[in-house]
Amino acid sequence: MNNLTFAGIDGIIILSAFAVIMLVIGYFSGRGDKNIHESLSGYYLAGRNLGFVALFFTLYATQYSGNTIVGYAPTAYRTGFPWLQSISFMTIIIGVYLLFAPRLYVIAKRRKFITPTDWLTYRFNSKAVTLLSIFLMLWGLGNYLLEQLVAIGQAVAGMTGGTIPYQVAVIAFILVMLAYEWMGGMKAVAFTDVMQGIILMIGIIVFLIGGLYLVGGNFADVTRYIHETEPVKTGVPPLDVSINWFSMLLLVGLGASIYPHAVQRIYSAQSERTLKHSLARMAWMPPITTGFVFVVGIIGIMLYPGLDKAGSEQLVGLMANDIAAINPFYYWIMIIFFGGIVAAIISTADSVLLSFSSMLSNDVYGKFINPNASEHKKVMVGKVGGIIAIIFLLWIAWNPPGTLYEIFVLKFELLVQVFPAFVLGLYWKRLNGKAVFWGMLIGAIVAGALTFTGIRTVYGFHGGIIGLAINFIICVVGSYLNPASQTKSDVEEDITAIKVKA
Template identity: 80%
Template sequence: MGELTFAGIDGIVILTVFAIIMLVIGYYSGRGEKNIHESLSGYYLASGNLGIVALFFTLFATQYSGNTIVGYAPSAYRTGFSWLQSISFMTIIIGVYLLFAPRLYVIAKKRNFITPTDWLQHRFNSKGVTLLAIFLMLWGLGNYLLEQLVAIGQAVSGMTGGTIPYQVAVIAFVLVMLAYEWMGGMKAVAFTDVMQGIVLLIGILAFVAGGVYLAGGSFGSITQFIAENEPAKIAVPSAEVNINWFSMLILVGLGASIYPHAVQRIYAAKSEKTLKKSFARMAWMPLLTTGLVFLVGIIGIKLFPGLEGNASEQLVGVMANEIATINPFFYWIMIIFFGGIVAAIVSTADSVLLSFSSLISNDVYGKFIKPDASEHRKVMVGKIIGIIAIFGLLWIAWNPPGTLYEIFVLKFELLVQVFPAFVLGLYWKRLNSKPVFWGMVLGAIVAGLLTFTGHKTVYGIHGGIIGLTLNFIVCVGGSLLSSASLKRDPVLEEDLNAVYIKA
């Protein structure tokens, strides 16, 4: 992220204040509410009572992590105007949500679902489908959590001018996160999301304003500079870049919409009306967040030309140092803003960890190891395994495997393979468990082989999309050819008839 050489002790003070606020929120979220720790729904879904403000901001925090600011601005700097795709693929996520979220919500509320795979088990009644989906979702969550741990270390170390080392920063804020999440569960996570969301929105507006001021006061001068000095960054993208753009739209749109922690926020909504209103407001957020971050990268091209590789990854911090010198107002806004970035990263990490532990406690432990365990015991198992998992990832975070953007892409390649089973199952009665299972298996194998052998894209198409195409072919073709009976148990049949468009 780059060091804020101006911050020093002020940065440490702001970070301490944010950490204390998070702990206070966690304490009051869990205080006097025994149900939070005694039931899966209470701890992981805030008992399904999130109102429109909390739901909106927790959806906002789920979609926009520390990677949005720390990782996307450098990508825009290196790529140029073709990085406008970041706005469109954040927008398409909302469209995909609306494709299935209202339907899923109706069934989830009726059947008291806790995790995404509760729906898959209810729909297909197949251990194979459920276990494979659990693995792919845990893979996606593990990668996402790793991304946030890396971002926490970079953000805190950069904000304090290196006074707090990377490793110390990660451990300190992981402990803060574990403490307030342990106390308040989903309720604490949602309320911390409200705090960091407000700070981020105000801070990014000030950041862009300061950057424009330093760059000459107008976007016209910025684009003219780019046209004269780096014309490739405003040129019409090549065919392969355009193909890659559409591939990324599909990969992110389908993959991010079935993030386990995003799906659980659908379950946690107080009502279907609350859910739809929150999504309606979320439709504007790509312009106010990803769009402004894109502008940060474009402004940086003029302010700091010639940055390459790791140097470009430090763009946000380098720009903040310059903006802070404008006047005392911008100085404190930058410090508070970067404190908000840290809080946002931690807030995203807590959502991922909460979902990770819910899959372990409700799905792995509760469905396959000890189905007769009490809900309190399942919650405790999830908490403990979550702690073990996060510290297991810390040693990887000491030496991060690539840029944040590379980590970001990696997690979708396998996670997106769950999409056909998850969403197509809401629309098509004939979809059969065996083709769904083998579609996921083959799609994941193809995506994994391409990704881990260095072929992240083939002619601009991501390996995950190639695997997903095969996945859909197997799911649909196999279901059409299947002679298996379409009869279902009365409970499932009632749910399907309530939400399906007849196919």
């Protein structure tokens, strides 16, 4: 993010205030509640007792990060109106949640699941499926966490005008995150999400209003200008772009819906009614959040014409400087907003880290290394394992690979391969564990090969979607050719017959 020339010491003060507030929330979240530190469900799922407000905002923080502003607006600048797809794939995520979340919640509450792979272990009773799904989910979480670490450094360094260097910014706020998460677990994460979500929502609205003010308040003039100077950004996209758009909708819509930290929020809901109400409100968020950010990027085309790829990555900082110069009100709103962006990035990072450590403690350590370990010991293993993972990712973050958007795309190629096992298993009792394993494995190999060889897309389709198609075919055909045993069929009948409330 471009340095905010208006911020400096004021930015440091606001960031310090946010850090203190987060630490206070973490302290009071964990104070006097032994269950948080002694129980897996207490630490990782807030005791399965998140009410509507906390659940809504922690879902919001899971789906939207400060990265949504810092990364998506530049993409809209470079792509133009075809980037409307960003609103669509955020909407599809909610639709997919509604497809499986209420049903999964009922099963998870009955069977006391902690992590997403608890469901897969119960459904297929296969070590191979469990291990492969753990790897793919940890891969997705690791990439997502790396993305947030890079964004924290860029955002803090930019907001303080370079006073706080990139590396110092990352380390300082990672320590804050580790501290409040260690003290309060999921409860601390959810409560900080409430604060950060409110600031992010208000800030996006004010940022858009300021951007419209800079272009004279008439968005029609912006579209007219773009059509005259860069008509390709307003015209009907060619077939390959449209195919790529559709591919992206599937990749993100299916992949993001099974993020481990998103699934664990489903587990954490106080009730099925609370979950459904939260998801219903989330359905309004794509146009209000991603849609507004898209418009900001489009406005930037008129305000700052001719930026190259590297220059466009600085778009949000450039616009913030100009908005802050309008009057003192905008000045302080921009400082608070960018403090909120940093906090929102951290709120996403803490959710990812919490889920990452839960899978290390419950899935890797608890299922395969020391099944007889106490829950307290598992929690401690998860905390320490999370710190080790952060240290490793920090080493990578010093030299971040590619733009934020490129990092964002990378994680979905493999994560989405878990989708058939995860969702088909909820509805199709015939789905066979062996077919699921080979589908996931071959799909992941195909997706990984296309991604890491630089091919990435074939006729507009992402490697992850090509792998997913192969994955689905293997799952379906393999399940028909190799039906489950009668005993397993009885178990699957029990699972798929579970009813959810209307």
